[in-house]
Structure formats: structure tokens, C-alpha cells
Amino acid sequence: MDVRxxxxxxxWNETVARLARDLAMTVPDDDAADRDVEAGWGRVLGLGxxxxxxxxLSGLDHTGVEAALAAEQFGRHxxxxxxxxxxxxxxxxxAAAGAxxxxxxxxxxEVRIAPALEPTxxxxxxxGTAAIAWDAAAATHALMVDDTPDGRVLVTVPVGSERxxxxxxxxxHVVVPAGSAPEDVGATSxxxxxxxxxxxxxxxxxxxxxxxxxxxDGALADAxxxxxxxxxxxxxxxxxxxxxxxxxxxxxxxxxxxxxxxHAAWAVDEADVAEARLAAHTxxxxxxxxxxxxxxxxxxxxxxxxxxxxxxSHVRARRVWTDRRVLGDEGAHYSTIAAARLEAAxxxxxx
Amino acid sequence: MDFRDxxxxxxxxxxxxxxxxxxxxxxRIPDDPxxxxxxxxxxxxxxxxxxxxxxxxxxxxxxxxxxxxYEAILNEELAGFGAPPIEGVGHMSNALLLFGTDDQxxxxxxxxxxGATQWCQGFSEPGAGSDLAGLTTRADLxxxxxxxxxxxxxxxxWTSFAATADMCFLLCxxxxxxxxxxxxxxxxxxxxxxxxxxxxxxxAARNTEFAEVxxxxxxxxxxxxxxxxxxxxxxxxxxxxxxxxPSDVNFIARIGTYLQSLEQDLASGRLPDDxxxxxxxxxxxxxxxxxxxxxxxxxxxxxxxxLPGAEGSIDKLLLTRADQCIGHxxxxxxxxDAVLAEDLSxxxxxxxxxxxxxGGTQQIQRNIVAQRVLGLPRH
Numbered sequence: 034m035d036v037r038x039x040x041x042x043x044x045w046n047e048t049v050a051r052l053a054r055d056l057a058m059t060v061p062d063d064d065a066a067d068r069d070v071e072a073g074w075g076r077v078l079g080l081g082x083x084x085x086x087x088x089x090l091s092g093l094d095h096t097g098v099e100a101a102l103a104a105e106q107f108g109r110h111x112x113x114x115x116x117x118x119x120x121x122x123x124x125x126x127x128a129a130a131g132a133x134x135x136x137x138x139x140x141x142x143e144v145r146i147a148p149a150l151e152p153t154x155x156x157x158x159x160x161g162t163a164a165i166a167w168d169a170a171a172a173t174h175a176l177m178v179d180d181t182p183d184g185r186v187l188v189t190v191p192v193g194s195e196r197x198x199x200x201x202x203x204x205x206h207v208v209v210p211a212g213s214a215p216e217d218v219g220a221t222s223x224x225x226x227x228x229x230x231x232x233x234x235x236x237x238x239x240x241x242x243x244x245x246x247x248x249x250d251g252a253l254a255d256a257x258x259x260x261x262x263x264x265x266x267x268x269x270x271x272x273x274x275x276x277x278x279x280x281x282x283x284x285x286x287x288x289x290x291x292x293x294x295x296h297a298a299w300a301v302d303e304a305d306v307a308e309a310r311l312a313a314h315t316x317x318x319x320x321x322x323x324x325x326x327x328x329x330x331x332x333x334x335x336x337x338x339x340x341x342x343x344x345x346s347h348v349r350a351r352r353v354w355t356d357r358r359v360l361g362d363e364g365a366h367y368s369t370i371a372a373a374r375l376e377a378a379x380x381x382x383x384x
Numbered sequence: 385m386d387f388r389d390x391x392x393x394x395x396x397x398x399x400x401x402x403x404x405x406x407x408x409x410x411x412r413i414p415d416d417p418x419x420x421x422x423x424x425x426x427x428x429x430x431x432x433x434x435x436x437x438x439x440x441x442x443x444x445x446x447x448x449x450x451x452x453x454y455e456a457i458l459n460e461e462l463a464g465f466g467a468p469p470i471e472g473v474g475h476m477s478n479a480l481l482l483f484g485t486d487d488q489x490x491x492x493x494x495x496x497x498x499g500a501t502q503w504c505q506g507f508s509e510p511g512a513g514s515d516l517a518g519l520t521t522r523a524d525l526x527x528x529x530x531x532x533x534x535x536x537x538x539x540x541x542w543t544s545f546a547a548t549a550d551m552c553f554l555l556c557x558x559x560x561x562x563x564x565x566x567x568x569x570x571x572x573x574x575x576x577x578x579x580x581x582x583x584x585x586x587x588a589a590r591n592t593e594f595a596e597v598x599x600x601x602x603x604x605x606x607x608x609x610x611x612x613x614x615x616x617x618x619x620x621x622x623x624x625x626x627x628x629x630p631s632d633v634n635f636i637a638r639i640g641t642y643l644q645s646l647e648q649d650l651a652s653g654r655l656p657d658d659x660x661x662x663x664x665x666x667x668x669x670x671x672x673x674x675x676x677x678x679x680x681x682x683x684x685x686x687x688x689x690x691l692p693g694a695e696g697s698i699d700k701l702l703l704t705r706a707d708q709c710i711g712h713x714x715x716x717x718x719x720x721d722a723v724l725a726e727d728l729s730x731x732x733x734x735x736x737x738x739x740x741x742x743g744g745t746q747q748i749q750r751n752i753v754a755q756r757v758l759g760l761p762r763h
Contacts, residue, residue, distance in 0.1 A: 034393060034453040035386045036677075036684040042385065098385055257758055272763040274747070277754030284753055285701040289674035296677050299385050318670045367666025368659055371647075374669060375662070378644070378651035 036295065038098070045099050049106040052076060057110035058203055061348050065113040066205045070170040073114045075142060082120040084140040086236070087128040097236060097301030100125075101243040101294055108247025111348055113203040115147065118168020121240040122148045123176050126157075127220060129233045130187050135219035144218055146189065148237075149175035149209050154358045155365065160188040163211040165197060167359060170205040174218060177209075184224030188215045201355040202348060231306045235313035237360055239297040242313075245320035245356050246290050249327040252349050253283045256331035263336075279330045286323040293319045311373060318366035321357040328353045387680070389457070396450075397457050403434055404465045413468050413641075415728050417591035421545070428470040428499040437470075438497040441477060445493040452686040456679060463640020463672075466648075471499050472634050475626035476553055483570075483611040483619050492551070492572065504549035504575070506540040506556075506597055507620065514748050516555075517565045517617060521599060523556040525606065532606035534558070534571055536579070536599040542742070546582040546595035549575050555620055558613050568616035571608045578602065589734040590726075627743045628696035635703055635739070636676055642710050642732055643668050646717060655717055664713045671706040678702055694756035697749040704740045704749075711736025 038046065056073050058065055077083075084090035085100060093099075100121050107116045114120075119139075123146045127136045138144045147169035149158040157178045158164035166175035174189045190213040197206040225233065257280055260271030270276050297316035300309040332339040332346050339346035357363075389397055411427055414420045431437050439454040441447020448454075455474070462470070477496055480489060495501030512519040521538025536556060546552070552573045559567035573580065579602030585594040611619050646665055649655040682699055686692065711733045715722045722729045740746035754760045 034389060034456070034680060034684065035687075036681045037688075038385055257760065261760065268763065269761050272761040274751060274754075274763070277758075277760050278747065278750040280758055280760060281701070281750035281753035284758060285698050285705070288678055288698050289671075289702050289705070292677035292681055293670070293674050295385060295681070296387055296673075299387050303386075303388060315670050315673050318666070319674050363667070363670075364663055367663040367670065369666070370669055371650075371662035371666040374647050374665065375651045375657070378647045 038102075042098055042102065046102045046106070049080065049103045050109075052080060053106040053110040053112050056107075056112045056114060058113050058345070058348060061202065061342055061345060062113070063202050066170050066203055069113050070115070073112075074145075074171065077114055077116055077120055078140060078142050081140075082116060083124040084136060086121070086125045087133055087136050089133050090137060090140060095302040097239065097298045097303075098295070100236065100301075101239055101298035104240045104243035105247035105250070105294070108244035108352070109251040111203055111248070111251065111345065111352065113170075115145075115168040115170050115172070115204065117240050117244050118147050118204070119145060119172060122168075122237045125233050125236045126176055126178070126187060126225075129225045129229045130220065130222045132187065132220045132222045138219070144174060145172045146174045146176050146218075146220075147172040147192070147207075149177045149190070150359065155361055158209070160190070160215060161212060164209040166192045166207040166209050168204045169207045172207065174216065175207070175209050176220065181224060184226045185230050186224050187220040187222070189218050189220045190214065191216050199355060200351040203352055204355070228306045231310050232301055234360075235297065235301045235309045238313035238317035238366075239294065239301055241356050241359055242290070242294050242297060242316035242320035245324040245353060246287065246294050248349050248353055248356070249283070249287045249290065249320075249324055252328050252331040252346070253280065253287060255345065256280065256283070256334040260334050276334060279334055283327045283330050286327050290316070290320045290323045307373070311370065314366040314370050314373075317361065318363040318370065321361075321366070322363040324353040324357060393454065393457060396454060397461060400436060400458065400461050401465075403436070404461065404467060407434070408465060408467045411468050413728065415731075417589070417593065417731070421548070421593060424469050424471060425499050425502070427468045431470060432498040437473070437499075438477065441481070441493075441497065445481065445489050446497045452683045453680070456676070456683050459634065459636045459679075460640075460676060462634070462637035463676075464644070466641045466644040467637065469638045469641070470634050471502075472627075473497055473499070473503070474634075475623050476503055476505065478626045479553075479570075479619055479623040480610070482622060483615070487607075488572065488610065495550075501551055502545060502549045503551045503553060504543045504546040504595075504597075506543055506546075506552045506554040506573075508542045509539060510541050514745055516620070517568065519555060519557060519568065521554070521556040522560065523554075523558045523569065523571055525558065526603075528603060533603045534606060534608065536571070536573070536602040536604065538599050540597040540599075541585075543582070543595050543597050544593050546575070546597045547584050547592070549582075551575060552580070552597065553610075553623075555616055558616075562614060565617045566614050568620070569613050570610040570616045570619050571604060572610055573602070573604050573608060577604055587734065589731040591731065591734075622691070624744060625692040625694075625696045628692070628700035628749070635707065636672070636679065639672050639675075639703075639706050639710050642714060643672060646710075646713060650717070656719075661717050664717060668706070668710045668713045671702075671709045675699070675702040675706045694752050697744070697752040698757070700743060701746065701749050701753070704746055707736045707739040 085096050147166040149164040150167045151158045160177045177188045179186045192207045195208040293316040297312040300312040438447035439450045440452040443449040523534040523536045526535050554571045554573045558569040579600045581598045582595040584592040650657045714729050714732050
């Protein structure tokens with residue numbers, strides 16, 4: 034057991050952090066998600082991200098931790114680029130299907146593929162149904178999943194032109210109308226076996242948990258800086274215990290979330306499937322609950338300015354509420370975790 | 385990053401599982417508090433004899449010289465097995481190891497670690513709770529029969545197990561003229577010393593493990609001093625930092641055991657299994673895992689040489705979250721049964737409320753995190 038980032042992981046983290054700082058949303062900006070993707074996506078590709086999860090393309094095995102670190106840094110800096118949706122979740126689905134040729138074109142920026150989610154945002158959509166292409170800035174296609182007797186088969190459909198003006202101004206979503214005809218761009222490779230699909234889901238939950246951890250961490254850093262500067266009664270408001278306790282509670286929950294996240298990111302590739310799934314549900318559940326609580330507490334630390342358009346607090350709240358909903362909030366994951374644990378308990382009782 | 389056991393860790397874990405399967409399958413947690421304390425001590429001694437206590441402690445003092453991460457494995461396995469709670473001795477033993485003379489270590493550590501000698505911690509006073517450094521229990525250096533002694537006068541409170549303890553780890557004021565933090569020392573006091581009188585306190589779950597301790601002209605040899613005169617505050621802080629690293633006090637295993645028991649009751653139909661109940665045990669599981677995984681990170685840091693410091697308060701605050709989450713779940717999921725009878729559920733609940741008070745309140749811990757970890761200004 035050695036629960037630290039390796040030197041290579043530290044280096045990767047610094048590299049991603051530098052890029053994320055460069056690409057950060059620093060003032061609320063409704064147009065950034067469309068505008069920045071033109072110049073910014075090339076820099077994300079330069080990082081090697083969509084190819085990261087394919088050992089054949091990246092030359093790397095076991096990249097769950099690297100994927101999580103990238104998502105965390107992009108969340109921390111509110112980067113308005115589709116790293117989580119296109120760069121990690123859709124790319125992971127393609128890697129799982131062995132669609133390396135297509136993934137190579139995605140990595141070159143020739144094709145841009147976003148995951149298609151059910152309108153509830155709770156899971157990946159099936160072909161023929163109405164869907165939302167999530168995190169779909171500049172996407173050309175959306176990725177759906179058909180559940181066949183041989184496993185999950187990927188289906189690509191072209192994205193339409195009807196935009197969804199969601200809360201999260203750092204991301205774009207596009208409607209995929211019911212009955213959209215598939216367009217084969219090379220994704221329909223071998224079916225993904227159930228165990229591999231479980232790891233796809235685990236990676237997706239982990240990436241969202243990482244985005245949430247990053248958002249929380251950025252929110253607390255900004256709020257701590259604010260209460261150190263802001264003076265009332267002749268002293269910094271951060272010297273009052275009522276304010277300090279909010280900040281401390283934020284850090285406790287961030288460290289709790291980060292601990293679950295690291296385990297999930299490691300387990301995606303290294304643990305057996307049952308442990309990987311449980312770790313990912315745990316990380317997504319903890320980060321979903323803590324994400325809302327921490328952002329709300331930092332809003333309180335900022336005071337009135339947090340309710341204005343010009344401060345970033347609402348951008349974080351928008352992204353947190355969206356991340357919570359995508360692939361299930363804590364309530365959904367608590368139920369799933371309990372189902373797995375009770376099944377094990379019932380088994381133990383019989384034995 | 386590697387959460388996996390090394391081959392040695394995996395072998396240790398497998399052996400421990402086998403041992404638990406053979407030796408702890410039928411150990412029940414008694415409802416009666418006094419019996420429970422005895423059962424806890426017996427189980428601790430059996431674990432000690434089997435070689436599972438003081439894992440990361442140096443072998444010359446009765447430990448096993450393993451890396452601190454083995455303590456996490458022990459906690460995980462006890463929690464996963466639903467084993468009875470064991471004695472929390474890690475924090476006091478670390479303080480003795482760090483600050484004791486060689487003689488003190490050799491004579492006192494084996495009994496403390498094995499559970500053969502029971503210790504209590506004389507810290508809080510009626511007038512010194514969160515303001516611990518304001519303590520007024522006095523120990524004056526006097527000559528008795530030509531030998532230096534400390535004469536102790538004062539009162540301690542919330543001293544767990546004082547009525548049954550053999551030894552007291554006592555925080556007292558030896559330098560009344562020094563500034564308040566610099567006048568404190570630690571004495572290791574036999575509870576049989578004349579003038580030391582524990583009086584039980586009945587807690588909210590009718591448990592009598594708490595006590596007050598009155599010191600009236602109690603005389604102990606000066607060799608009972610731990611460390612230097614005036615060093616008590618530094619030692620106490622080090623000890624509290626270990627106590628706040630919950631791995632050292634076995635609370636994680638306790639929470640895991642209660643969670644397992646709830647899960648089994650849902651799975652077997654003893655409790656109604658509906659989605660609301662499932663969400664509550666799922667939530668408790670997640671809070672517990674966050675604590676366990678954070679402690680694994682802290683222990684990894686300890687393997688690489690870091691002494692526990694202010695960051696330990698983060699672990700303690702995560703412990704409080706997990707404990708109070710399970711406390712509510714136990715009361716709610718047991719429904720009417722939890723209020724039409726007084727049993728272990730109530731005891732679990734009462735202790736979960738204590739968890740934001742003992743070892744430094746939640747508010748003190750948050751002060752520490754805000755000021756010493758986040759660097760916010762003091763008022």
C-alpha cells in the first residue's frame with residue numbers, strides 16, 4: 034500500500050495544471066464554450082488526452098489516475114472545454130470497443146464525439162431514443178450504446194443543430210432527436226463485454242467525481258483568499274470562527290472526496306471489477322454530495338458578491354449541479370452501493 | 385499510487401482473516417456496558433497474544449516493527465469482519481515511545497500494549513475543557529524521606545475507564561509561575577496511589593466508563609515524570625494528534641461493525657428493506673470509506689516519515705461525520721424498536737454524539753484546520 038502520487042503522476046499533474054490555468058474561465062462568459070474550443074481543443078489534443086485510455090495509441094497502461102488528475106485540474110480552473118465528455122468518457126467507450134482507428138481520428142481532431150445521454154442524464158442513451166449529446170462543444174457525432182446479447186455495441190449518430198441552453202456555461206449540449214439514423218464513422222467494432230463495460234462506467238463516474246473535486250478545490254482556494262482580504266469590524270472576516278469553520282468543513286469534505294477519488298481512479302484499472310465499480314460509485318456519491326455542500330459554503334464565505342453574475346461562484350454552482358445529475362447523484366449511487374453490499378451480506382448469511 | 389497489498393501485506397491480511405474466522409466468529413458484543421468493557425479487554429488481549437496489536441511499534445517494546453499501513457489493514461479487517469471493538473492504545477503508546485525514558489518504555493509499554501495494564505487519560509478538568517491549557521491540577525515538587533516527589537492536588541473529569549484503570553496519564557501544572565502553556569508536565573500515576581480517588585459518572589446511555597478523578601495530596605516519585613518539566617503541552621499535542629489519526633484508536637473498526645450489522649439486518653429481513661433504508665446504509669458506507677481511504681493516505685505519509693500534525697484534525701472530523709451518519713442510520717432504520725427498548729442502538733447513538741466532543745471538539749478541530757492548515761488569520 035502506497036497511497037501517494039508517483040513522481041510521474043506528479044509531473045503529469047503539474048503539466049495538466051499549467052494547461053488548465055492557461056485555458057481557465059476567469060470571468061463568467063456565456064460564449065467561451067463555443068469560442069475557446071476552436072483554439073483550445075488542439076491544446077487538449079496536444080496533451081494526448083483522448084488517446085490516453087487506449088494502450089495501443091498512448092503506449093500507456095493503467096491511466097485511470099492520470100485521467101482523474103486531468104479532469105480535476107480542468108474542473109478546478111473551470112476550463113470551458115469538453116475534456117470530461119469528449120476527451121475521457123466518449124474516448125473510454127471507443128477504447129473499450131477497440132475502435133482505435135476512430136479514436137486516432139478523434140485524437141487528431143478530425144472527428145469530435147460526445148457521449149449521448151438519456152434525457153434524464155442518468156445513463157448513456159440507446160440508439161433510436163431521444164438523447165442529449167452532453168459536453169458536445171463542436172462535436173460532430175454523439176455516441177450511443179446498444180445492449181445486445183453479445184455485449185454493448187457502440188453506435189454513432191450525427192449531432193443535430195438544436196442546442197440545449199443548460200445551466201453549465203462551461204459546456205455545450207446538443208439535442209439528438211429520437212430516431213436519428215446512425216452514421217458509421219468506424220466506432221462499430223467488437224461488442225464490449227460486460228466486465229469491460231463496467232470499467233467504462235467506473236471511469237465515467239470517476240471522471241465526473243474528479244471534475245467535482247477540482248471545482249470544490251478551486252472554490253475553497255478563492256473563498257479563502259477572499260475572506261483573508263475582505264475586512265469587516267476592522268479585521269479580516271476570515272479571522273472569525275464562524276467563517277473559519279465553514280472553510281475547515283469545506284477542506285474536510287474535499288479531502289474525503291479526494292480520498293475516494295484516488296481509490297476509484299486507481300481501481301478502474303488495477304482492482305477487480307466489483308471493487309472498481311464500488312469504488313467509482315463511492316467516489317461519485319461522495320463528490321456529488323460534497324460538491325453541492327462545499328460550493329454552497331464558499332458562496333456563504335463570499336457573501337453578496339457570490340450572488341452576482343460577475344463572480345465565478347455561480348459558474349461553479351452551475352457546473353456542480355450538472356455534474357451531480359450526470360450519471361446519477363448521490364442518492365442513486367447510495368442505492369446501487371447498498372444493493373451490492375446487501376447481496377454480499379445475504380450471501381455471507383447463507384454461507 | 386498503489387492501494388494493493390504488497391505480497392507481505394497480503395499474507396498478513398490472509399492470516400488475520402483466518403485468525404478472525406477461527407477466534408472471533410462467536411464473539412458477541414454484550415449489551416451491558418460493564419460486560420462490554422470486559423469483553424473488549426479480553427478480545428484485545430487475545431489479539432495481542434496472536435500478534436495483531438502494536439503492529440507498527442518497535443519490536444523491543446512489544447511491537448512488531450511493521451510499517452504504519454499495517455494498522456490500516458487491521459482496522460479494515462476488524463471492520464469488515466464485524467469484530468468487537470478493541471482498546472485504543474496507539475496514541476498513548478506513541479507518546480511513551482517518543483518521550484519516555486528507556487526505563488519507562490521497558491516497564492510500561494508491554495502492559496499498555498497487551499491490555500494487561502489498563503490506562504486512563506487525565507486531561508480535561510471541570511474548568512479546562514476546550515481550553516485545556518487552562519488546567520489547574522497542581523503537582524508540586526517536594527522532598528519526602530530525602531527523595532524528590534510530586535504532590536498532586538486537583539480534579540480531572542471525563543476520564544474514561546478511570547475506575548478500573550491501573551495507571552493514569554496525567555496532565556498537570558508543575559510550574560505555576562510559567563506562562564500557561566509552558567507550566568504543564570505529564571506524570572504517569574499509579575491509580576492505587578493514596579489520595580487518588582475516581583468517582584464514576586453515569587453517561588446518557590447508563591454506561592459508567594467515564595469518571596471524575598480527585599487528587600488530594602497524592603504523592604508519586606519524581607521518576608513518574610514523562611519527558612521534561614514544562615514539556616507536557618507539547619507531549620499532549622503530539623498524543624492528541626495521534627488520537628486524531630483515528631487509525632490509532634480503532635474507531636474505524638467500530639463504525640464498520642455497526643454498519644455491517646445494519647446491512648445484515650436488512651439483508652435478512654430483520655429490518656424492512658426499502659429504498660430509503662438502502663440509501664441510508666449506502667450513505668453510511670460512503671462516509672466510512674472516505675474516512676478509511678483518507679487514513680490510508682495519512683498512514684502512507686507516516687510511513688515516509690511525517691509525524692501526525694494539524695492535518696490529523698481532518699481525519700478526526702471525517703471520523704465524526706461517519707460516526708454521526710451511522711448513529712442516525714442505526715436509530716432511524718431500527719424504527720420503533722429503537723425507542724420502545726433501550727439497547728445497543730442507543731449506546732451507539734450516544735457515542736456518536738460524543739465523537740464531536742472527545743479528543744478536542746469539532747469546533748476546536750475546525751479552528752486547527754482553518755488556522756494551521758488553511759492559514760486563516762487568528763482573531
